[in-house]
Amino acid sequence: MNRRIFKVLEFNKIIDRLSSQAASSLGKEKAATLMPSTNLEEVINWQQETDQAAQVLRLKGNVPLGGIFNIKPSIKRTVIGGTLNPQECLDVASTIYGGKQIKLFIDNIEEPEMPIIRELTELIVPLNELERKIKSCIDDHGHVMDGASDKLRTIRTKIRTNESRVRDKLDSLTKTKSKMLSDAIVTIRNDRYVLPVKQEYRGAIGGIVHDQSASGVTLFIEPQAVVDLNNQLQEARVQERNEIERILRDVSQAIAADEAFLYQNVEALAQIDFIFARAKLGQLMKAAMPTMNDQGIIRMKQARHPLIDGEEVVPNDVEIGQSFTSIVITGPNTGGKTVTLKMVGLCTLMAQSGLQIPALDGCEMAVFNDVFADIGDEQSIEQSLSTFSSHMTNIVDILKHVDEQTLVLFDELGAGTDPQEGAALAMAILDEVVHRGARTIATTHYPELKAYGYNREGVINASVEFDVQTLRPTYRLLIGVPGRSNAFEIASRLGLEEPIITTAKSHIGTDSKSVENMIASLEDSRRAAERDYDEAAQVLAEAEDLKRDIENQWSEFESKREEMYKKAEQKAEKAVLKAREEAELIISELKTMKNSAAIKEHEWIEARKMLDEATPNLSNKQAKAQTSKVNESHSLQPGDEVMLLKLNRQGTITEKISEKEFQVQVGIMKVKVKRNELQFVKREEPLVQRPMATVKGAGYHVKPELDLRGERFDEALHRLEKYVDDALLAGYPRVSIIHGKGTGALRTGVQEFAKRHSKVSSYRAGEMNEGGSGVTVLEF
Template sequence: MNQRILHVLEFKKIIEQLNAQTASSLGKEKTAGLKPSSDIDQVRKWQMETDEAAQVLRLKGHVPLGGIFDIKPSLKRTTIGGVLSAMECLDIASTIYGGRQLKRFVEDMDEPEMPILREMITGIVPMKDLENDIRNCIDENGGVMDGASERLRSIRSKIRTYESRVRDKMDAFTKSKAKMLSDAIVTIRNERYVLPVKQEYRGSIGGIVHDQSSSGATLFIEPQTVVDLNNQLQESRVQEKNEVEKILKDLSETIAENHQTLYENVEVLGHIDFMFARAKLSKLMRASMPNMNNEGRIKMKQARHPLIPADEVVPNDIELGEDYSSIVITGPNTGGKTVALKLVGLFTLMAQSGLQVPALDGCELAVFDEVYADIGDEQSIEQSLSTFSSHMTNIVDILKQVDHNSLVLFDELGAGTDPQEGAALAMSILDEVVQRDARVIATTHYPELKAYGYNRPGVINASVEFDIQTLRPTYRLLIGVPGRSNAFEISRRLGLDEAVINSAKSHIGVDSQSVENMIASLEDSKREAEQDYNEAERLLQEAEDLRNELKVKWNQFEEQREKLYEKAEAKAEKAIRQAREEAESIVGEIRNMKSQAQMKEHEWIEARKMFEEAQPELAKKKQKSPAPKRDTQELNTGDEVKLLTLNQQGTIVDKTGKNEYQVQVGVMKVKAKRKELEFVKAKQPYKEKPMATVKGKSFHVKTELDLRGERYEDALNKLEKYIDDALLAGYPTVSIIHGKGTGALRTAVQNFAKNHRNISSHRAGGMNEGGSGVTVLELR
C-alpha cells in the first residue's frame, strides 16, 4: 500500500491510537512500522494473534508487560567492546525479569487454547543468573553497591573515614574561627572541603584558595591542616571510580557473551507487546475479528467508523463482492457518502494489518493487493491544476494499475466540470474498472448515474437516508435505493412559496420527475419492508421462546411424574419386603413349634407360593427422555448456567442484548456472551406440598406388640402409637407382650387400657397366649 492511500484514509490516526496502547518502546517501534499486508496467510496469522491476545485480556484482564526496555543499542555496544553504564545494566536486568514474569504468567494459565502465545514464550530464556549478577552489583537507583566487590567495599570504607576526619577538623575551624567566616558552614569546591573566609582574614587562615564569591568579599579556602587528608580522600575517590569502571566492564563482558539470547528475548517481548496493543485497541473500539478471504468478498454488519465518537457514529450494513461487485452511492452532499466510502477502505487497511474492526461478530473482509482511492479536493496551486484536473490525474494513475484484486474508491466521480460531460466520464470510468473485475465503491451527485445500477450487471445503487421532517441526514446507508434530490421538499418546509416550487417543477423534464417519484416509492417500500421484517423477526423470536419454554416445562412435568412413580414403587417395594420378612419369621417360628396343628411341608410351600403371587405387579419404569440440549438455544430468566470463563455456576437474571445475558454469580452480576454459558438446568416451577394422606385398613401392622426391654416412657409411647395403628387396621383384639419381670410394665399397660376410650376391656393372656407375660386388649 502506498503512503498516499494511508494518508487519504487516515490510517495514521489508527496507528496513533494503537501506539498509545503499547507498554514499551519495543511495542512502539513495532507499531510505527505497521503496514497492511497483501499476503492472506500473513494477515490470518496476525488476526489469530490479535484474537488470542484479546481472549487473554477478557479472561485475565491484564498481561504483565512492565519493566521491559529496548536494550538493543546497549547490546550492540557490548559486542564492540563498549562499557555500559550502571543504568543500562539495570535496564537489562529489568528486561530479563519482565520476560521471566511474562513467561510464568502464560505457563500458569489454565486455558489450553493459546497455541500462538505458548509457542512465542518458548523463545524467552529466563537468564536468572545474569539478572542476579547485575542486581548484586547495582541498586534500584542505578548506583554500584559496596558489595559489588571486596576492593570497592574497602575503598569506600576508607573514603568514609577520611570524610569524617576532614569534617571533624573543619567543624573545629567553624567553632574557633567563626568571626572570620562569612558563614559558619563547611562547603565543597573542586571536590575538596573548604571554608567561606572573609576577605580581610585571608592571611589569618593559611591554606589554598579554591574560589571566591561574585562580590569578592568571601574566599573559599582549604586550610593547610586538612590538605593532606583531602589529598588522601581524592586519591581514594579515584580508586573508587576505577573499581566501579572495572565492575561495569566485567558486567558488560558478561552481557556481551549473552547478547544473542538477550536480543532474541527482546524481539519476542516486543512482538508480544505489539500483539497485546492490538488487542487493547480492539477492546477500546468494541471490535471483533473479521473472517478474511481472497475472493474480494466484503460483509459488514453494524460497522462503525473508528474515528467518529461512539455517541455520534451511525452503524451501517455493507456488502460487496458476492451479488454485485460495485456500489454507486448517489445523493446530495453532507449526507455521509464519503464517510461510508472511507469506512470500507479503512476497515480493509485495518484488517490487512492484523487489527480487528468495530463491527458485529462474523463480519467478512477481503485481502486486496492494492487499495486505490480518489477522495477529497486535492487542488494543486503549485502544479496549476484545477480540482477536476487533480482528480483526473489520480484516476489516470489508478486506471494504469487496477486489476481484479483491487479495491477502488471514487469520491464525487466526474465532479469539477460540466455536469453532462462529467456524468458521461463517470460512467465510462466505472465501466472500465468494473470490466476489470475490481471491487468499486463510488459516490456522485449526478442524477444521470441514478439509473446506472439498473443498466449494468454486478452494479447496485445506494444512497444515504435523509429525514425530510428534521431536514437532516440520518447517515444510514440504503443499499438498492438511489439517492434523490430533496430540494423541493426542503424548500417547502423552509417556507418557500408553493407557486415558486410548482414553477420550478415545470422546468424539470417528465423523465426526471418520474425517476424522483420512483426513488421516493422505493424508499417508502424499503422502509415498510424493514419494519415488516423487524416485526416478523420479533414474532418469530417470541414464538421460538414460547416453544422452548413449553419444551422445558413438559420435560419438567415428565420428570416430576416419573419421580412420583419411582417414589410410590419404592414405598410399595419396602412394604412388600417387610411383609415377606415378617411372614418368613412367622413361618419359621411355627415350624419350630411342636403342636398338633403342625402342617405338612408341601402345604407351607403352597401357602408361600400364594403369598408371592399376591404381590402387586409394579409399573415398569419409563425410559427417561433425554433433556433438551440448550447449548445453542435461548436461555430464560431463572435458568441455572455455568459461566465457563470463571468456572462458576450462576443464574440468568436478564437478557441484555442479542446472545448476551446478565448472570448472578454469588454476590456479583456479570455480563456474558451465549457461547460463554453452559446450560445446567431450567428454572424449577413452584410446587405445592401434597397433603398428608390417612392410612386406611390396608395399612400393615402386627396383631401383637412386644415391649420387653423397653424403658417405661418409651414403652407407653410405643403402646399409644400401636393402638392407633391397630384401630386403623380394624383389629378387634391385640396382644401386648410385656414379660413378667417386676410387674411394673404390666401394671402400666393395664392402667393405660383402663383410661383409653377405644379399649373396651383387657385381660391376662391364656396358657397358649403367654400367660401373665401378655395382656390381651379388646378394641372398640
C-alpha cells in the same frame, strides 16, 4: 500496497492510536512500522493473535508488561567490549524480570486456549543468574552498592573516614576563625573541602585558593591543615571509580555472555507487547475479529468509522463482493457518503494489518493486493491543475493497476466539469473498473447515475438517508435505494412559496420525474419493509419466549416424571423382594414335603396358589405388554425351554396336557402352567423332543431327573450310565442327578462321569431352588 492510500484514508492516525496502547518502547516501535499484509495466511494468523490477546484482556483486565526496555543497543555495546553504566545494567535486569512476569502470567492462565501467545512466552528464557548478579551490584536507584565487592566496601569505608576527619578539622577552624570567614560553613570546590574566607584575611588563613565569589570579596581556600587529608580523600575516590568501573565491566561481560538469550527475550517481549496493543485498541473501539477471505467479500454489520467518536458515529451495514461487486452511493452533501467510503477503506487496511474492526461479531473482510482511493479536493497549485484535472490524473494512475484483487474508492466521480460530460465519463470509468472485476464503491451527485445499478450486472445503487422533516441527514446507508435530491421538499420547508415550487416542477423533464417517483416508491417500500421486519422481529422474540417457557415446563415435567419413576422403581423393588422371600419359604416347604412323603395333588395346587399370590402385581401397562409377548404365535412342544412369566424363571416343558395347559419342569419341581403364562425361549435342534420317552426294553418312563440317594457307589454309576443313554434318546437338553450331600463321594463320582462322557457338554451344581449341592445338572 501503495503508501499514498495510508495518507488518504488517515491510516497513520490508527497507527498513532495503536502506538499509544503499547506498554514499552519495543511495542511502540513495532506499532510504528505496521503495514497491511496481502498474504491471506499471514493476515489470519495476525487476527488470531489479536483475538487470543483480546480474550486474555476480557478475562484478566490487563497484562503485566511493565519494566520492559529496548536493551538491544546496550547488548550490542557489551558484545563489542563496551562497558554499560549502572542504569543500563539495571534496565537489562528489569527487562529480564518483566519477561519472567509475563511468562508466569500466561502460564497460569488455563482458559482460553492461546497457542500463539504461549508459543511466544516459551521463547522467554528466565536468566535468573544474570538478574541476581546485576541486582547484587546495583540498587534500584542505579547506584553501585558497597556490597558489590569487598574492595569497594573497604574503599568507601576509607572515604567516609577521611571525609569525617576533614570536616572535623574544618569545623574547628570555623569556630576559631569565624571573624575571618564570610560564612561559618564548610563547602566544596573542585571536589575538595574549602572555607569561604574574606579577601583581607587571605594571608591569615593560608592554604590553596580554589575559587572566589563573583564580587571578589570571598575566596574559597583549602587550609594547609587539611591539604593532606583532602589528597587522601581524592586518592580514595579515584580508587572507588576504578573499582566501580571494574564491577560494571564484569557485569557487562556477563550480559554479553547471554547475548543470544537476551535478544530472543527482547524479540518475544516486543511481539507480545505489540499483540496486546492491538487487542487493547480493539477493546477501546469495541471492535470484533473479522473472518478473512481472498474472494473480495466484505460483509460488516453495524460498522463504524474507527476515527469518529462512538457516541456520534452512526453504524451502518455494508456488504459487497458476493451478490454485487460495485456500489454507487448518491445523496446530499454532508450526508455521510465520504465517511462511508473512508470507513470501508480504513477497515480493510486495519483488517489486513491484524487489527479488529469496529463492527458486530460475524463480520467478514477481504484481503486485497491493493487499495486505491480518489477522495477529496486534490487540486495542485504548483502543477497548475484544476480540481477535475487533479482527479483525472489520479484516476488514470489507478486504472493502470486495477484488477480483481483490488478495492477502488471513488468520491464524487466525474465532478468538476460539465455535468452531462462528467456523468458520461463517470459511467465509462465505472464500466471499466467493473469489467476488470475490482470491488468498487463510488459516490456521485449526478442524477444520471441514479439508475446506473439497474442497468449493469454486479452493480447496485445506494444512498444516504435524508430526513425532510428535520432537514438533516440521518447518515444511514440504504443499499438498493438511490438518493433523491429533495430540493423541492427542502425549499418548501424553508418557506419558499408554492407557486414558485410548482413552476420549478414544470421545468423538470418527464424522465427526471419518473426517476424521482421511482425513488420515492422505493423509499416507501423500504420503510414498509422495515416496519414489517420490526413486527416480524417482535413476533419472533415472542415465539422464542414462548419456546423457552415450553422448554422449561417440559424440563420440569421430565424431572417430575423421572422422580415418579424412581419412586415406582423403589416400590417395585420392595414388592419383588417380598415376593422372593415368600417364594423361598414356598420352596423350603416343598422340599420338606418332598422329603417327608409323596406330595399330594391338593398340596401342589396350594403351593402353586401361594406362588401366584407371591408374584408382585404389575401395572396394566406392563400386564398388557407381557400379554402381547405371551400371545406370540409359537406352538409349544415337550422339550422346549420356556419362561414362566409369573415366577420369572426358566423351565422345560415335559408334557403337553392340552393346547392351553402344559406341565413344566422347573428345577426339581413340576408345575402345571397355562399357555398364556408361558413364553417360548428356545428349542433344541435337530433332536426330536418328546414330553416323555419309553425306552425299548426298559420297563419305565424316562424322567428328567435321576435319584441315586441310598444307592451303593458302583450300582449308582451303573444306573447313571444307563439313565444318560435313555435321556439322550428322549431328547432332553438337560437332566438333574440327585445324589444328596452326604460324604460327597457320590457327587464326585457323578461329576467325574460327566467329565468323561462325550455327550455331556457341561455340568453344574444345582441352584438353591434346584436342590443346591445335593444335585448335579448335566447339559447335553
